[in-house]
Amino acid sequence: MIDPTANEQAAMAAGGDAAGAYLESLEKSDLATLSQPEWRQLIEIVVTGYCDTLRELGLPWNWRIGPASRPVSDETYVARAFTPVGVGLRPFSVGHVEQPWRRPRTPGDLTIRWKRRSRALVADSWGAVEALLAEELEAYEVEILDGATVKRTLATTTTSVTYTAAQQTADWGALLGPGDTLDVRILQLSALVGRGTPKSVTLQF
The missing domain is CATH 2.60.40.10 (Immunoglobulins)
Known part of the structure:
Protein backbone atom coordinates (compact mmCIF):
# COMPACT_ATOMS: atom_id res chain seq x y z
CA MET A 1 0.00 0.00 0.00
CA ILE A 2 1.42 3.40 -1.03
CA ASP A 3 1.01 6.33 1.40
CA PRO A 4 -1.62 4.69 3.66
CA THR A 5 -3.97 7.02 5.52
CA ALA A 6 -4.03 7.16 9.32
CA ASN A 7 -7.20 5.06 9.23
CA GLU A 8 -5.52 2.41 7.09
CA GLN A 9 -2.42 2.46 9.29
CA ALA A 10 -4.58 1.73 12.35
CA ALA A 11 -6.30 -1.12 10.52
CA MET A 12 -2.96 -2.54 9.38
CA ALA A 13 -1.68 -2.41 12.95
CA ALA A 14 -4.73 -4.38 14.12
CA GLY A 15 -4.16 -6.96 11.40
CA GLY A 16 -0.49 -7.18 12.35
CA ASP A 17 -1.31 -7.68 16.03
CA ALA A 18 -3.69 -10.51 15.15
CA ALA A 19 -1.04 -12.12 12.94
CA GLY A 20 1.52 -11.87 15.73
CA ALA A 21 -0.83 -13.60 18.15
CA TYR A 22 -1.41 -16.38 15.62
CA LEU A 23 2.32 -16.93 15.10
CA GLU A 24 2.84 -17.07 18.86
CA SER A 25 0.14 -19.74 19.11
CA LEU A 26 2.10 -21.77 16.55
CA GLU A 27 5.35 -21.06 18.42
CA LYS A 28 6.90 -19.94 15.14
CA SER A 29 8.70 -16.71 14.25
CA ASP A 30 10.24 -17.64 10.90
CA LEU A 31 7.63 -17.27 8.13
CA ALA A 32 9.65 -19.60 5.91
CA THR A 33 8.73 -22.50 8.20
CA LEU A 34 4.96 -22.07 7.77
CA SER A 35 3.07 -24.79 5.97
CA GLN A 36 0.67 -23.93 3.15
CA PRO A 37 -2.42 -24.25 5.40
CA GLU A 38 -0.73 -22.07 8.01
CA TRP A 39 0.03 -19.44 5.38
CA ARG A 40 -3.60 -19.41 4.25
CA GLN A 41 -4.74 -19.01 7.84
CA LEU A 42 -2.25 -16.23 8.48
CA ILE A 43 -3.42 -14.26 5.43
CA GLU A 44 -7.04 -14.75 6.46
CA ILE A 45 -6.30 -13.42 9.96
CA VAL A 46 -4.46 -10.33 8.66
CA VAL A 47 -7.18 -9.42 6.15
CA THR A 48 -9.97 -10.05 8.67
CA GLY A 49 -8.25 -7.94 11.34
CA TYR A 50 -7.75 -5.11 8.85
CA CYS A 51 -11.35 -5.07 7.61
CA ASP A 52 -12.94 -5.59 11.03
CA THR A 53 -11.13 -2.56 12.45
CA LEU A 54 -12.64 -0.28 9.81
CA ARG A 55 -16.12 -1.83 10.18
CA GLU A 56 -16.29 -1.64 13.98
CA LEU A 57 -16.47 2.15 14.21
CA GLY A 58 -19.87 3.26 15.48
CA LEU A 59 -21.06 -0.26 16.34
CA PRO A 60 -21.98 -0.95 19.99
CA TRP A 61 -19.95 -3.53 21.90
CA ASN A 62 -21.09 -5.34 25.02
CA TRP A 63 -18.10 -6.29 27.17
CA ARG A 64 -17.90 -8.58 30.18
CA ILE A 65 -14.83 -7.95 32.28
CA GLY A 66 -13.52 -10.26 34.96
CA PRO A 67 -10.78 -12.70 35.99
CA ALA A 68 -9.50 -14.91 33.20
CA SER A 69 -9.51 -17.90 35.58
CA ARG A 70 -13.33 -17.86 35.76
CA PRO A 71 -16.03 -18.28 33.10
CA VAL A 72 -17.64 -15.12 31.67
CA SER A 73 -20.94 -16.16 33.27
CA ASP A 74 -19.40 -15.85 36.75
CA GLU A 75 -20.89 -13.20 39.06
CA THR A 76 -17.50 -11.52 39.40
CA TYR A 77 -17.73 -10.34 35.79
CA VAL A 78 -18.99 -6.80 35.16
CA ALA A 79 -20.94 -5.82 32.04
CA ARG A 80 -19.89 -2.69 30.16
CA ALA A 81 -21.24 -1.16 26.93
CA PHE A 82 -18.78 0.57 24.61
CA THR A 83 -19.09 2.08 21.14
CA PRO A 84 -15.79 2.82 19.36
CA VAL A 85 -15.96 6.18 17.60
CA GLY A 86 -12.43 6.39 16.27
CA VAL A 87 -11.15 9.28 18.41
CA GLY A 88 -7.60 8.24 17.58
CA LEU A 89 -8.40 8.47 13.87
Missing part, protein backbone atom coordinates in the same frame (compact mmCIF):
# COMPACT_ATOMS: atom_id res chain seq x y z
CA ARG A 90 -9.73 12.04 13.91
CA PRO A 91 -7.55 14.57 12.10
CA PHE A 92 -5.52 16.82 14.36
CA SER A 93 -6.47 20.48 14.66
CA VAL A 94 -4.73 22.70 12.13
CA GLY A 95 -1.86 24.95 13.20
CA HIS A 96 -0.42 28.41 12.64
CA VAL A 97 -3.56 30.22 11.50
CA GLU A 98 -2.33 33.42 9.89
CA GLN A 99 -3.43 36.73 11.37
CA PRO A 100 -4.68 39.30 8.81
CA TRP A 101 -2.73 42.15 10.42
CA ARG A 102 0.53 40.44 9.52
CA ARG A 103 0.02 41.22 5.82
CA PRO A 104 -0.62 44.63 4.26
CA ARG A 105 -4.21 44.55 2.96
CA THR A 106 -7.13 46.74 2.08
CA PRO A 107 -10.71 45.76 3.00
CA GLY A 108 -12.07 43.21 0.53
CA ASP A 109 -11.68 39.47 -0.03
CA LEU A 110 -9.98 37.83 2.96
CA THR A 111 -7.80 34.75 2.52
CA ILE A 112 -7.69 32.66 5.71
CA ARG A 113 -4.55 30.50 5.80
CA TRP A 114 -3.26 27.75 8.10
CA LYS A 115 -0.82 24.84 8.27
CA ARG A 116 -1.89 21.22 8.01
CA ARG A 117 -1.08 18.79 10.81
CA SER A 118 -0.98 15.04 10.31
CA ARG A 119 -1.24 11.71 12.13
CA ALA A 120 1.08 10.08 9.57
CA LEU A 121 4.10 8.43 11.19
CA VAL A 122 6.46 10.28 8.86
CA ALA A 123 4.84 13.67 9.50
CA ASP A 124 7.28 14.53 12.31
CA SER A 125 10.09 15.39 9.92
CA TRP A 126 12.25 18.49 10.23
CA GLY A 127 13.13 18.29 6.56
CA ALA A 128 9.60 18.26 5.09
CA VAL A 129 8.16 21.48 3.68
CA GLU A 130 4.73 20.55 5.05
CA ALA A 131 3.17 17.67 6.96
CA LEU A 132 2.26 14.63 4.88
CA LEU A 133 -1.46 14.28 4.18
CA ALA A 134 -2.77 11.30 6.18
CA GLU A 135 -6.34 11.36 4.84
CA GLU A 136 -7.67 9.91 1.60
CA LEU A 137 -8.62 13.41 0.42
CA GLU A 138 -7.72 16.85 1.71
CA ALA A 139 -10.80 18.78 2.82
CA TYR A 140 -11.61 21.42 5.43
CA GLU A 141 -14.55 23.38 6.75
CA VAL A 142 -14.19 26.91 8.11
CA GLU A 143 -17.00 28.23 10.28
CA ILE A 144 -17.55 31.98 10.54
CA LEU A 145 -18.78 32.62 14.07
CA ASP A 146 -20.90 35.24 15.77
CA GLY A 147 -20.51 34.20 19.38
CA ALA A 148 -21.84 30.63 19.54
CA THR A 149 -23.79 31.06 16.28
CA VAL A 150 -22.35 29.78 13.01
CA LYS A 151 -23.12 32.47 10.44
CA ARG A 152 -21.51 30.72 7.51
CA THR A 153 -19.49 27.58 6.68
CA LEU A 154 -16.82 27.73 3.98
CA ALA A 155 -15.45 24.58 2.34
CA THR A 156 -12.03 24.12 0.77
CA THR A 157 -9.65 21.40 -0.41
CA THR A 158 -6.49 23.39 0.35
CA THR A 159 -4.95 24.97 3.45
CA SER A 160 -6.63 28.29 2.74
CA VAL A 161 -10.09 29.62 2.00
CA THR A 162 -11.44 32.94 0.70
CA TYR A 163 -14.03 34.84 2.70
CA THR A 164 -15.26 37.12 -0.06
CA ALA A 165 -16.15 40.78 0.26
CA ALA A 166 -19.74 39.94 -0.68
CA GLN A 167 -19.95 37.32 2.07
CA GLN A 168 -18.51 39.72 4.65
CA THR A 169 -21.04 42.40 3.73
CA ALA A 170 -23.91 39.90 3.87
CA ASP A 171 -22.77 38.63 7.28
CA TRP A 172 -21.74 41.88 8.98
CA GLY A 173 -23.15 44.72 6.92
CA ALA A 174 -19.66 45.99 6.02
CA LEU A 175 -16.19 44.84 5.02
CA LEU A 176 -13.82 43.73 7.75
CA GLY A 177 -10.99 46.20 8.25
CA PRO A 178 -8.49 47.64 10.75
CA GLY A 179 -9.70 47.34 14.35
CA ASP A 180 -12.16 44.54 13.59
CA THR A 181 -11.96 40.95 14.81
CA LEU A 182 -13.38 37.72 13.39
CA ASP A 183 -13.92 34.43 15.22
CA VAL A 184 -13.43 31.34 13.07
CA ARG A 185 -13.33 27.60 13.64
CA ILE A 186 -11.35 25.38 11.24
CA LEU A 187 -11.80 21.61 10.96
CA GLN A 188 -10.06 19.06 8.77
CA LEU A 189 -12.37 16.33 7.46
CA SER A 190 -11.89 12.56 7.43
CA ALA A 191 -13.71 10.26 5.02
CA LEU A 192 -14.01 7.66 7.80
CA VAL A 193 -14.77 9.59 11.01
CA GLY A 194 -15.94 12.98 9.72
CA ARG A 195 -14.85 16.22 11.36
CA GLY A 196 -11.51 16.36 13.12
CA THR A 197 -10.44 18.33 16.17
CA PRO A 198 -11.49 21.98 15.74
CA LYS A 199 -9.13 24.94 15.81
CA SER A 200 -10.80 28.11 17.11
CA VAL A 201 -9.06 31.44 16.69
CA THR A 202 -9.87 35.14 16.74
CA LEU A 203 -8.50 36.95 13.69
CA GLN A 204 -7.27 40.50 14.31
CA PHE A 205 -7.40 43.13 11.56
Whole structure:
Protein backbone atom coordinates (compact mmCIF):
# COMPACT_ATOMS: atom_id res chain seq x y z
CA MET A 1 0.00 0.00 0.00
CA ILE A 2 1.42 3.40 -1.03
CA ASP A 3 1.01 6.33 1.40
CA PRO A 4 -1.62 4.69 3.66
CA THR A 5 -3.97 7.02 5.52
CA ALA A 6 -4.03 7.16 9.32
CA ASN A 7 -7.20 5.06 9.23
CA GLU A 8 -5.52 2.41 7.09
CA GLN A 9 -2.42 2.46 9.29
CA ALA A 10 -4.58 1.73 12.35
CA ALA A 11 -6.30 -1.12 10.52
CA MET A 12 -2.96 -2.54 9.38
CA ALA A 13 -1.68 -2.41 12.95
CA ALA A 14 -4.73 -4.38 14.12
CA GLY A 15 -4.16 -6.96 11.40
CA GLY A 16 -0.49 -7.18 12.35
CA ASP A 17 -1.31 -7.68 16.03
CA ALA A 18 -3.69 -10.51 15.15
CA ALA A 19 -1.04 -12.12 12.94
CA GLY A 20 1.52 -11.87 15.73
CA ALA A 21 -0.83 -13.60 18.15
CA TYR A 22 -1.41 -16.38 15.62
CA LEU A 23 2.32 -16.93 15.10
CA GLU A 24 2.84 -17.07 18.86
CA SER A 25 0.14 -19.74 19.11
CA LEU A 26 2.10 -21.77 16.55
CA GLU A 27 5.35 -21.06 18.42
CA LYS A 28 6.90 -19.94 15.14
CA SER A 29 8.70 -16.71 14.25
CA ASP A 30 10.24 -17.64 10.90
CA LEU A 31 7.63 -17.27 8.13
CA ALA A 32 9.65 -19.60 5.91
CA THR A 33 8.73 -22.50 8.20
CA LEU A 34 4.96 -22.07 7.77
CA SER A 35 3.07 -24.79 5.97
CA GLN A 36 0.67 -23.93 3.15
CA PRO A 37 -2.42 -24.25 5.40
CA GLU A 38 -0.73 -22.07 8.01
CA TRP A 39 0.03 -19.44 5.38
CA ARG A 40 -3.60 -19.41 4.25
CA GLN A 41 -4.74 -19.01 7.84
CA LEU A 42 -2.25 -16.23 8.48
CA ILE A 43 -3.42 -14.26 5.43
CA GLU A 44 -7.04 -14.75 6.46
CA ILE A 45 -6.30 -13.42 9.96
CA VAL A 46 -4.46 -10.33 8.66
CA VAL A 47 -7.18 -9.42 6.15
CA THR A 48 -9.97 -10.05 8.67
CA GLY A 49 -8.25 -7.94 11.34
CA TYR A 50 -7.75 -5.11 8.85
CA CYS A 51 -11.35 -5.07 7.61
CA ASP A 52 -12.94 -5.59 11.03
CA THR A 53 -11.13 -2.56 12.45
CA LEU A 54 -12.64 -0.28 9.81
CA ARG A 55 -16.12 -1.83 10.18
CA GLU A 56 -16.29 -1.64 13.98
CA LEU A 57 -16.47 2.15 14.21
CA GLY A 58 -19.87 3.26 15.48
CA LEU A 59 -21.06 -0.26 16.34
CA PRO A 60 -21.98 -0.95 19.99
CA TRP A 61 -19.95 -3.53 21.90
CA ASN A 62 -21.09 -5.34 25.02
CA TRP A 63 -18.10 -6.29 27.17
CA ARG A 64 -17.90 -8.58 30.18
CA ILE A 65 -14.83 -7.95 32.28
CA GLY A 66 -13.52 -10.26 34.96
CA PRO A 67 -10.78 -12.70 35.99
CA ALA A 68 -9.50 -14.91 33.20
CA SER A 69 -9.51 -17.90 35.58
CA ARG A 70 -13.33 -17.86 35.76
CA PRO A 71 -16.03 -18.28 33.10
CA VAL A 72 -17.64 -15.12 31.67
CA SER A 73 -20.94 -16.16 33.27
CA ASP A 74 -19.40 -15.85 36.75
CA GLU A 75 -20.89 -13.20 39.06
CA THR A 76 -17.50 -11.52 39.40
CA TYR A 77 -17.73 -10.34 35.79
CA VAL A 78 -18.99 -6.80 35.16
CA ALA A 79 -20.94 -5.82 32.04
CA ARG A 80 -19.89 -2.69 30.16
CA ALA A 81 -21.24 -1.16 26.93
CA PHE A 82 -18.78 0.57 24.61
CA THR A 83 -19.09 2.08 21.14
CA PRO A 84 -15.79 2.82 19.36
CA VAL A 85 -15.96 6.18 17.60
CA GLY A 86 -12.43 6.39 16.27
CA VAL A 87 -11.15 9.28 18.41
CA GLY A 88 -7.60 8.24 17.58
CA LEU A 89 -8.40 8.47 13.87
CA ARG A 90 -9.73 12.04 13.91
CA PRO A 91 -7.55 14.57 12.10
CA PHE A 92 -5.52 16.82 14.36
CA SER A 93 -6.47 20.48 14.66
CA VAL A 94 -4.73 22.70 12.13
CA GLY A 95 -1.86 24.95 13.20
CA HIS A 96 -0.42 28.41 12.64
CA VAL A 97 -3.56 30.22 11.50
CA GLU A 98 -2.33 33.42 9.89
CA GLN A 99 -3.43 36.73 11.37
CA PRO A 100 -4.68 39.30 8.81
CA TRP A 101 -2.73 42.15 10.42
CA ARG A 102 0.53 40.44 9.52
CA ARG A 103 0.02 41.22 5.82
CA PRO A 104 -0.62 44.63 4.26
CA ARG A 105 -4.21 44.55 2.96
CA THR A 106 -7.13 46.74 2.08
CA PRO A 107 -10.71 45.76 3.00
CA GLY A 108 -12.07 43.21 0.53
CA ASP A 109 -11.68 39.47 -0.03
CA LEU A 110 -9.98 37.83 2.96
CA THR A 111 -7.80 34.75 2.52
CA ILE A 112 -7.69 32.66 5.71
CA ARG A 113 -4.55 30.50 5.80
CA TRP A 114 -3.26 27.75 8.10
CA LYS A 115 -0.82 24.84 8.27
CA ARG A 116 -1.89 21.22 8.01
CA ARG A 117 -1.08 18.79 10.81
CA SER A 118 -0.98 15.04 10.31
CA ARG A 119 -1.24 11.71 12.13
CA ALA A 120 1.08 10.08 9.57
CA LEU A 121 4.10 8.43 11.19
CA VAL A 122 6.46 10.28 8.86
CA ALA A 123 4.84 13.67 9.50
CA ASP A 124 7.28 14.53 12.31
CA SER A 125 10.09 15.39 9.92
CA TRP A 126 12.25 18.49 10.23
CA GLY A 127 13.13 18.29 6.56
CA ALA A 128 9.60 18.26 5.09
CA VAL A 129 8.16 21.48 3.68
CA GLU A 130 4.73 20.55 5.05
CA ALA A 131 3.17 17.67 6.96
CA LEU A 132 2.26 14.63 4.88
CA LEU A 133 -1.46 14.28 4.18
CA ALA A 134 -2.77 11.30 6.18
CA GLU A 135 -6.34 11.36 4.84
CA GLU A 136 -7.67 9.91 1.60
CA LEU A 137 -8.62 13.41 0.42
CA GLU A 138 -7.72 16.85 1.71
CA ALA A 139 -10.80 18.78 2.82
CA TYR A 140 -11.61 21.42 5.43
CA GLU A 141 -14.55 23.38 6.75
CA VAL A 142 -14.19 26.91 8.11
CA GLU A 143 -17.00 28.23 10.28
CA ILE A 144 -17.55 31.98 10.54
CA LEU A 145 -18.78 32.62 14.07
CA ASP A 146 -20.90 35.24 15.77
CA GLY A 147 -20.51 34.20 19.38
CA ALA A 148 -21.84 30.63 19.54
CA THR A 149 -23.79 31.06 16.28
CA VAL A 150 -22.35 29.78 13.01
CA LYS A 151 -23.12 32.47 10.44
CA ARG A 152 -21.51 30.72 7.51
CA THR A 153 -19.49 27.58 6.68
CA LEU A 154 -16.82 27.73 3.98
CA ALA A 155 -15.45 24.58 2.34
CA THR A 156 -12.03 24.12 0.77
CA THR A 157 -9.65 21.40 -0.41
CA THR A 158 -6.49 23.39 0.35
CA THR A 159 -4.95 24.97 3.45
CA SER A 160 -6.63 28.29 2.74
CA VAL A 161 -10.09 29.62 2.00
CA THR A 162 -11.44 32.94 0.70
CA TYR A 163 -14.03 34.84 2.70
CA THR A 164 -15.26 37.12 -0.06
CA ALA A 165 -16.15 40.78 0.26
CA ALA A 166 -19.74 39.94 -0.68
CA GLN A 167 -19.95 37.32 2.07
CA GLN A 168 -18.51 39.72 4.65
CA THR A 169 -21.04 42.40 3.73
CA ALA A 170 -23.91 39.90 3.87
CA ASP A 171 -22.77 38.63 7.28
CA TRP A 172 -21.74 41.88 8.98
CA GLY A 173 -23.15 44.72 6.92
CA ALA A 174 -19.66 45.99 6.02
CA LEU A 175 -16.19 44.84 5.02
CA LEU A 176 -13.82 43.73 7.75
CA GLY A 177 -10.99 46.20 8.25
CA PRO A 178 -8.49 47.64 10.75
CA GLY A 179 -9.70 47.34 14.35
CA ASP A 180 -12.16 44.54 13.59
CA THR A 181 -11.96 40.95 14.81
CA LEU A 182 -13.38 37.72 13.39
CA ASP A 183 -13.92 34.43 15.22
CA VAL A 184 -13.43 31.34 13.07
CA ARG A 185 -13.33 27.60 13.64
CA ILE A 186 -11.35 25.38 11.24
CA LEU A 187 -11.80 21.61 10.96
CA GLN A 188 -10.06 19.06 8.77
CA LEU A 189 -12.37 16.33 7.46
CA SER A 190 -11.89 12.56 7.43
CA ALA A 191 -13.71 10.26 5.02
CA LEU A 192 -14.01 7.66 7.80
CA VAL A 193 -14.77 9.59 11.01
CA GLY A 194 -15.94 12.98 9.72
CA ARG A 195 -14.85 16.22 11.36
CA GLY A 196 -11.51 16.36 13.12
CA THR A 197 -10.44 18.33 16.17
CA PRO A 198 -11.49 21.98 15.74
CA LYS A 199 -9.13 24.94 15.81
CA SER A 200 -10.80 28.11 17.11
CA VAL A 201 -9.06 31.44 16.69
CA THR A 202 -9.87 35.14 16.74
CA LEU A 203 -8.50 36.95 13.69
CA GLN A 204 -7.27 40.50 14.31
CA PHE A 205 -7.40 43.13 11.56
